[in-house]
Amino acid sequence: MAESKLEKFKYGLLKLIDVSGFKVFDPVVRLVFGEEPRKQAGEVLKFLVTPVVFVLLCLGLWTVIAPRHKTKSGEVPTPVEVWDAGMIANTLNERENEKETDFALSGSQREAEITLVQQLLAEKKKQSEQLKAEAEKVAAAATEETAAAIAPVQKQYDELKAANKGAKTTRSGEIKKLAEAVAAGSATAEKLLQAIRDDNLASDEARDAEKELKDHMDEIRSNPPKAVKKTQLAYDAAANEVQHLSKRLDYLQKGNRSQKVSQAEQKTLAAMSKLESATTSSAILSAAKSVVQGEEKAARTAEQSYPRTATIWFQVRRSLFTVFVGFVMAAVIAIPVGIMCGLNKVVMACLTPIISIFKPVSPVVWLLIFQIVVGAFFPDPESHPLFVFFGSLPWIGELGVNPALVFSACTVAMCAVWPALVNTALGVSSIDKDHMNVARVLKLGLWSRLFKIIIPSSLPLVFAGLRISLGVGWMVLIAAEALSSSDGLGKYVWDEYQNGSSHSFANIIFACFVVGIIGFFLDRIMIVLQRSVSFDDGAAVV
């Protein structure tokens, strides 16, 4: 009995693996349950261990090759540096979280936090100063070292330059003499021409030699010892932490919400007492006005929330929301239109030119078009009811729904609509004729036909199309966000590119992995959906 329960569990697990498309783990499960260990071990070795080893090999190759490729923006970051950059991005996110909590803290909690932060700040300040001193020491040593390295080259360069200059004057003198000789008739013009040509050649050569030395010096200057960068980075990290802690203190004390509210309340009280003691009508009026102002201010402040800076995880959430909106828009258009196309040749013929012309258009063009079109619908975005509504929703509100999100989503929809549409049309038009005949015999109504025959039997293909659509949409979205600077992962990448700091390159590569991994999971979700409506238990999808 227990055996069969176990079996049941095993097959359940296998089914789950199969549906989610992670077929590679199938032999692992079987191995764990002791089914044909030899065979399964072989499978695991072939299809799981080998790929892992291969990926590790790639990482190793990357680690080795990256530092050898020097770009003007620094070396290509290694996997470790990329990981570090990701961790820094994550730290920035955590710092925002801390500041957000600080902003909202009140009462004894706030006071406890203040002492804690003050302690931390004092410690960090000390540490940062030490690091600064060290960084300065290292930098000074490096400057000396560089100067020492350059000095002999500089000397060589100066000597060479002087020698070249001397040679040049001698040659010019000779040429002058030769010219005089030609005038006197004691030499041929040919000889003079040759001498001038030689002179030019010699000058070029001299210049090249000088340039070589100069380049050498530049190279020495632009390659300071590694230690300099390392100590500088360590100091920077500490100084940034100090900066952050003092800002936190600010949010705990002066900038704290509860403090601001009590300040406004005090002001109101002061105005109130003024109102009571005022005698002239104008004084009473102005005091009364400030009381009301103070009350309003206190009420507004109490509702204020911390103005968060967009961090990477926020951008991820926003991108996911945008792609979801765009995808839903695409599906809502594609499925009905696709069904009509599949059912009717004339509709298909009508839409074919539209589909064929608009399908290959680049997302960038759509973006620009939607940017202009969408903007016209929202002359005053902040008070537009649509955005006010979205802004009031719990999770979505904080993502900042604005026209930029709408046109990014429209761009996604525009590019994602085609695969879903075409696949739906194919799915509908390839329904078995017998089924339709039966439906006709039974005199089924349009809706019954639609929901009992057409949609169920075309569903696998519809989902295949939607899966492609989502993939396209995710790809398009990142590009659209980068171009339009609409918040999201695309903007994150673009901002990093524009920052051009020493972490930027690594950050871009980190974002590349984030985009890839999210895209992978989106695809998996669609596979699960597709498989759950499919009737064939065909081969695993990659």
Place this chain on the structure above:
Amino acid sequence: MLREKRAWSVETGKTDRTARVLPKSVLSIQASLISINPFLLEFAVPSISILDFRRALSLSVLVLLIGSLSGCGEEAPTETAADPSASEAPEVAVAEPPVDPPPAEPGEEPAEPGEEMAPLDLEKDELKFGFIKLTDCAPIVIAKEKGFFEDEGLQVEVIAQPNWKQLLDNVITGELDGAHMLSGQPIAATIGFGTKAHIITAYTLDLNGNGITVSNDVWAKMVENDPALDTPTPKHPIPADSLKPVVQEKLDAGEKLQMGMVFPVSTHNYEIRYWLAAAGIHPGMYTSEDIKGFTDAQVELSVTPPPQMPATLESGNISGYCVGEPWNQQAVAKGIGVPVTTNYDIWKNNPEKVFGVTKEWADENPNTHIAVVKALIRAGKWLDETDSDGNLVNREEACRLLSQPNYVGADFDVIKNSMTGYFFFQKSDKREMPDFNVFFKYYCSYPWYSDGIWFLTQMRRWGQITEAKPAEWYHETAKEVYKPEIYLEAAKRLEADGHIEKSDIPWDTDGYKEATTDFIDGLEFDARKPIEYLNSHKIGNKD
């Protein structure tokens, strides 16, 4: 009723069968085909036999769909048509003095320190400001990070923008409340060159801060042409004369030297044109057809967003550029170019960026505007604070703040180079430039009419203003854009609060700076005589 029920039961039975009988092989083949190339389908569909169905019905659905779509299209214009009428309402109020309480007249005695003024009744306290990743956005960042905005009761978000055009568009659409703008942008928008919108400014963010960088190749050739440059520390200012042979060489080869600037109405555009024209190199004219400004050009200047300048230079698309910091220092740090001159050498203490808002916004939120300017003045003062030896004390902290990835985001060192009073012309050539970034000194944050007039003369000089205008027009236009009354009101309040000294603000000015000859070519600029100034240039339009 009964029949329907029977049909229902039959159907359900049938659906199950449908499911089972579906042709698996065909489907899986098609599915695999799709995953290989989804676009193949388009060809496949018409060939598949279409089922017999009520065509008319599906057609009618299609017609309905199209109808509803075109209905949407019809709605759009009505909605946009309603726009102007909606936005006209506040514009009626424009005729009345926009600021309440009434703005202080220039020259009016500022309030006594300590005298209490009625607190500002803010119309709006959550604001969004845009900026471009340049160090001269510092006053906005500092006002936020040092809590000056908060002191005014404002919650401000500061958002990076990808380029100047988008920034301006976002301000016009109301997506942003205000932004860090090029001095030329409010003027150009107001007179309708490029996007038309009435933008005003009541605060000048900074002076100077730009540089012209050329590629290593061009620099090598310039050194060859002028042996005096062949030292690690050549004499400044470097005029464009040694560039002239390089330009000529290119022209002889049938090409034009390509250089970059950041925006058609940017200070950088006028500065690099000024620098080139001062040496007799024609940078090209704008005409009503040629909005790229290439007519008669010997050097072609094209637009590239500031942060992409180094990359564009490195890729060889341009041989030089004029841009703000940190992008010149970036070229030195990366070893891809040599800054030859700064705009401090082209025109000493020239106005650079302003804080711009739409007139509509300013009219709707007069008190908020004053509060914002108050915070900015404090930020500017903080940035230019010096100790008794004249060292800038707060710049290092400012650099630390600006180097955060959500602000300028460049490395601390790179930002520090120019912000703390030094400028690297080459790795071997570090010079003291205490006035490279000025945020408050020399009354610089005051919105001078004369600054506006200089930009207008340059727009006319290079043909962005296509027709001759009388001198009166220059003065009027400058007064439409620059709003010192708001600045003075803010300053008055700050003085009452004890945040600034009386001597920090030019209370009694009429808005025109003294005539100056601090230009690279020594011409005199007197804002009171715009036409004369325009006519004194050798290259460019004359009226």
